[in-house]
Amino acid sequence: MNKDPITTFFEAKSFAIVGATGNKDKLGWFIIDNFLTHFDGDLYLVNAKGGEIEGMPVYKNVLEIPVIVDAVVIAIPARFVQSVVEDCVKKGIKSVIIESGGFAEVGDEGKLLQEKLVETIKDTGTRIMGPNCIGVLSPEAGIDTIFIPQDRVGRPKGGPISFFTQSGAMGSAILSSLHHAGDGAWISRFASYGNACDVNEVDFIKYMGQDLSTRIIMAHLEGFRDGYSFLKEAKKITPKKPIVLLKTNRTELGATASASHSASVASDDAVVTALMKQHGIIRVEDFEEMTSLARALRTQPIPRGARIGVVTDGGGFAVSASDAIEKEGLSLGNLDKQTFATLKAKYPPWYISGNPLDLTGTVTAEEFQFGIEQFCFDPNIDAILMIIIPSAPQFDVHDFINIFSDFIVNIKDKHPESAIKPIFSVTLGGEESQIIDAKMEKLDIPVFSTPDKALTIVKYLVEYRNFLNHNRTLLLEGRY
Amino acid sequence: MSEFNAKLLAIHSERRQPLEVEAYDFLISEGIKFPPYYYARTEAEMEEIMEILDNDIYPSYAFKVMSPKILHKSDFKAVFLNVTDADAMATFMDLKERFAPLDFRGVLIVPMAGDGVELLLGSTEDPTFGLISVFGVGGTLVEVLKDVTFGKAPLTRADAQLMIKSINSQELLNGPRGLPKLNELHMVDLMVKISDIACRYKSIIKEIDLNPLRVTENGIFPLDARIILRSETC
Numbered sequence: 001m002n003k004d005p006i007t008t009f010f011e012a013k014s015f016a017i018v019g020a021t022g023n024k025d026k027l028g029w030f031i032i033d034n035f036l037t038h039f040d041g042d043l044y045l046v047n048a049k050g051g052e053i054e055g056m057p058v059y060k061n062v063l064e065i066p067v068i069v070d071a072v073v074i075a076i077p078a079r080f081v082q083s084v085v086e087d088c089v090k091k092g093i094k095s096v097i098i099e100s101g102g103f104a105e106v107g108d109e110g111k112l113l114q115e116k117l118v119e120t121i122k123d124t125g126t127r128i129m130g131p132n133c134i135g136v137l138s139p140e141a142g143i144d145t146i147f148i149p150q151d152r153v154g155r156p157k158g159g160p161i162s163f164f165t166q167s168g169a170m171g172s173a174i175l176s177s178l179h180h181a182g183d184g185a186w187i188s189r190f191a192s193y194g195n196a197c198d199v200n201e202v203d204f205i206k207y208m209g210q211d212l213s214t215r216i217i218m219a220h221l222e223g224f225r226d227g228y229s230f231l232k233e234a235k236k237i238t239p240k241k242p243i244v245l246l247k248t249n250r251t252e253l254g255a256t257a258s259a260s261h262s263a264s265v266a267s268d269d270a271v272v273t274a275l276m277k278q279h280g281i282i283r284v285e286d287f288e289e290m291t292s293l294a295r296a297l298r299t300q301p302i303p304r305g306a307r308i309g310v311v312t313d314g315g316g317f318a319v320s321a322s323d324a325i326e327k328e329g330l331s332l333g334n335l336d337k338q339t340f341a342t343l344k345a346k347y348p349p350w351y352i353s354g355n356p357l358d359l360t361g362t363v364t365a366e367e368f369q370f371g372i373e374q375f376c377f378d379p380n381i382d383a384i385l386m387i388i389i390p391s392a393p394q395f396d397v398h399d400f401i402n403i404f405s406d407f408i409v410n411i412k413d414k415h416p417e418s419a420i421k422p423i424f425s426v427t428l429g430g431e432e433s434q435i436i437d438a439k440m441e442k443l444d445i446p447v448f449s450t451p452d453k454a455l456t457i458v459k460y461l462v463e464y465r466n467f468l469n470h471n472r473t474l475l476l477e478g479r480y
Numbered sequence: 481m482s483e484f485n486a487k488l489l490a491i492h493s494e495r496r497q498p499l500e501v502e503a504y505d506f507l508i509s510e511g512i513k514f515p516p517y518y519y520a521r522t523e524a525e526m527e528e529i530m531e532i533l534d535n536d537i538y539p540s541y542a543f544k545v546m547s548p549k550i551l552h553k554s555d556f557k558a559v560f561l562n563v564t565d566a567d568a569m570a571t572f573m574d575l576k577e578r579f580a581p582l583d584f585r586g587v588l589i590v591p592m593a594g595d596g597v598e599l600l601l602g603s604t605e606d607p608t609f610g611l612i613s614v615f616g617v618g619g620t621l622v623e624v625l626k627d628v629t630f631g632k633a634p635l636t637r638a639d640a641q642l643m644i645k646s647i648n649s650q651e652l653l654n655g656p657r658g659l660p661k662l663n664e665l666h667m668v669d670l671m672v673k674i675s676d677i678a679c680r681y682k683s684i685i686k687e688i689d690l691n692p693l694r695v696t697e698n699g700i701f702p703l704d705a706r707i708i709l710r711s712e713t714c
Contacts, residue, residue: 227608231632271606274630274646278639470638 004125006203008095010138010189010211012070013041016062018084019075019100020045022053027099027147028075034144041142044069048080062087071095073135073145078102078113081131085117089126096121097145098131104195105132114197121198133194134168137175139187140213148172154179159186160215161294164204168192170220170246170287177291182441186298188213200225202233209237216242216297218290222249231279238280239471242297242464245283246290247272280467282460292446292457299444300422305382306462307333308455309375310356312387313363313395317428318356321385321451328459332356333381339374346370355381361392365400373407376419383422383458387451390432397432401439408443422461424454485509492684492709499546500553501588503707507688510677512670515593515701519546521586526572529589533565538591540564542703545575546585556582562592593703596660597652598692601671603633603678603685611682613675615643617652619692625649633675640671653695662695670700686710 015035021028032053035043044065045058052058059065062072062084072093074084078100088096103114114131121128129135135145139158146153154176161178165171171192178186189208193199201221208214217237224230234243250269276283284290308330310321325332332355335343343353347367352358357371368388375384390397411420425440426448427433437447448454488506491498498506501519508514516536520526533541545558553559558579563571572587598619606612613635616628629646631639644653644664655661670693678688687708694703 224608227606228610231609268606268608270628271609271612271630274643275609275612275632277646278631278642470642 004094004127006095006127006129006199006207008070009097009127009129009136009191009199010143010207011141012095012143014044014067014069014071015039015041015143016044016046016059016065016069016072017075018046018062018072020047020053020058030147030149031073031075031099031145033149034146035142038139038142038144042067042069046084062091062093065091068092071097071143073097073099075099075147078110078131082113082116082120085120085126085128089120089124092125094125095127095129097129097133097135098194099133099135099145099147100130101132103131104197114195118197127203128198129191130194131197133166134171134192137187137190146172146175156186157184158188158213160188160213160298161186161218162189162204162208162211162214162216163187163218163220164189164191164193164201164208165220166193166196166222167220168194173287174218174220174291174294178294181291181295182299182444186294188215196225202226202229205230205233205237205243209233209241214241216244216294218244218246218294220246220248220290222247231275234279234281239468242302243281244290244293244297244460245276245281246285246287247276247283277463280464280471282464284460288453289456289460292448292453293460295446296422296424296457296461299446300424300461301420302461302465302468303383303422303458304465306330306466307380307382308458309333309335309378309381309384310387310451311359311368311371311375311384312356312389313359313361313368313392314387314389314428315352315358315360317387317389317426317451318352318358321387321455322356324452324455328455330455330459330462333378336378336380339378342374343371361389362394363392364394365396365403368395368400369403369407372404372423376411376415376421376423379418381421383424383461385424385426385451385454385458388425388427388429388433388436390427390429390436397435401436405439405443408445422458424448424458426451426454488681488684488707488709495711496548497551497709498707499548499585500544500705501546501586503705504588506707507677507702507705511673512677512690513699513701514705515590518589519586520572520589523573523576526569526587530565530569533568533589536591540592541568541589542592543568543571543575544588544590545579545582546588547579547583548585549583590703593694593701594660594696594698596695596697597656597662598694598703599662599667599700600628600689600691601674601693602687602689602691603674604687606630611678613640613643613671613678615640615671616647617649619694622691631675634679635672635675637668637672640668640675643671644668655695660695660697663700666700684709 017031019028045053045056047058050058050060072088081100103110137144153172156178208217308325312318335355375381423445425445427436440447504514518529520529540562543560543563550556550558600616600618602614611633613631613633614628617625627648629643631643653662689706690702692703694701
């Protein structure tokens with residue numbers, strides 16, 4: 001089944017809003033407002049009542065619009081949707097987003113309505129996203145069909161991450177969470193596609209895989225409509241772009257009683273985990289991991305290996321981080337002799353000059369920074385975790401922020417590329433830790449609440465690196 | 481098409497599942513290695529086999545009753561282990577008589593395998609992703625440890641390697657307590673072969689199951705093999 005690609009949902013140059021209203025409390029207005037603010041293309045408003053909104057003409061139906069728009073968003077009660085979709089098909093419109101609820105999610109009657117929609121677009125060039133969804137956010141194209149006002153759901157600016165989910169709640173949550181992070185420039189293409197009566201995960205992965213503005217793909221799925229094709233497409237993408245998947249609904253067991261052991265041990269969820277790994281897809285456990293990984297992938301290089309360096313002024317956390325490193329299958333890098341000598345020469349004898357580097361409660365900001373830099377230069381370290389306990393009496397938080405920023409901002413000009421390594425930050429303490437966290441965010445250094453959480457994310461990155469290396473070997477051997 | 485492929489098709493058209501011995505025959509024809517095995521359907525055949533048993537190097541054998549009515553042999557006490565040459569004939573006659581009411585077809589006789597870790601290798605169909613390969617800890621520990629992993633078929637050698645590395649019980653593969661260590665290259669060969677067979681025969685074979693698969697000094701051998709044919713296309 002070769003269906004039309006879904007490009008125009010995200011790159012439309014002309015859009016029509018069905019269910020347009022000038023009533024500023026209604027969701028039809030919020031969508032208009034989004035388009036008036038951000039969309040440079042041609043906008044057409046449709047409402048059976050006709051009239052005018054903000055000086056723009058309102059067409060009574062889609063057929064009346066003088067041009068063939070690229071895309072239509074529908075926000076009217078479910079019972080009126082069918083005839084609008086028929087008009088869209090008649091007119092030859094490629095992309096239709098149905099935001100209205102009242103379809104398969106509400107029971108048998110709604111299910112029939114939805115089946116009729118699917119029947120209507122069968123063998124036509126029209127594709128449907130939804131129904132029962134918040135639709136698309138495509139910041140560079142100025143497309144925003146989300147009917148929730150911007151003070152309720154954040155809208156990140158254009159960036160490298162594309163995200164798709166069936167769930168409107170999950171979609172809103174990720175947008176809001178990223179909107180407040182760093183410089184707010186995160187999203188390339190976003191879609192929340194509700195009941196998925198037509199457009200599904202395979203369409204998204206295919207489109208985002210070839211989309212030049214997408215550097216990282218993230219998805220939340222409760223189930224696969226077409227798992228076979230999803231993996232087939234993902235296999236082509238993961239050697240070039242990371243795909244992160246939050247697959248929930250783990251207990252939905254598909255394992256049926258069977259005569260063979262191979263079949264009876266194959267519970268859905270374990271199969272999903274193994275097959276995602278086989279295809280280089282990073283499967284995360286929960287929402288927090290997903291947003292953390294989004295930040296890490298956007299801001300940090302993928303570590304070259306699994307050798308972690310830990311710099312801290314808290315001995316207790318040095319030990320707990322070492323435990324977590326072991327647990328996640330990572331390793332503590334063995335410092336180069338040169339680094340070791342440099343640290344020994346610099347620090348008082350009671351500092352533990354090794355990895356973890358334990359700078360104890362007498363550390364100064366300058367000494368902390370010195371340690372981080374030496375770890376950046378050490379060839380045996382692939383990623384750095386700094387664990388700051390700002391309560392050390394001689395540790396001036398503002399001094400540290402200044403010298404650390406100076407190093408990070410100028411690292412590309414002043415140091416060889418090999419010194420540019422992924423850095424992750426954990427600060428534990430009172431108000432001062434909030435000051436450091438905020439600054440780190442601004443510097444695009446991912447911030448975590450505990451070393452364990454940071455190291456879980458590092459593990460995902462290292463696993464992806466291993467997958468890339470594995471693939472490169474296959475490529476070199478001509479077997480991929 | 482080889483003789484045994486034709487046999488598999490014939491079984492399929494008879495709308496029944498292959499006996500274990502028929503699964504062996506088929507898999508051997510497809511290049512899977514098994515220990516030597518003998519199949520006695522009648523007393524006369526058993527007498528011929530007795531001569532071989534008397535002269536071969538194996539001290540004892542496993543006797544397995546073949547019957548289309550018996551899917552899980554242990555449930556029916558249809559497996560006898562450590563049968564010596566001296567007891568072989570009497571054991572055969574005893575089984576033949578006792579299992580006559582259960583559609584007795586014959587006895588599969590295989591030498592007792594050397595000690596080793598038991599693994600599982602198979603192929604099944606996932607409702608979401610299609611044909612998948614299964615690898616993990618096998619034998620009596622399958623249900624307890626549930627230490628298995630999966631890969632979308634057809635497996636590449638790299639996929640198979642990744643699967644071997646993915647199970648939790650890595651120490652079992654390294655030869656615990658003096659047991660033979662898994663030869664990873666041989667295991668990869670076997671995994672790729674089984675996955676390949678499953679793909680080529682997917683129109684008639686639904687599931688393949690080698691369990692247990694024993695890691696011995698002399699190689700990795702299935703001690704049991706099962707093939708489930710599709711019933712819907714019969």
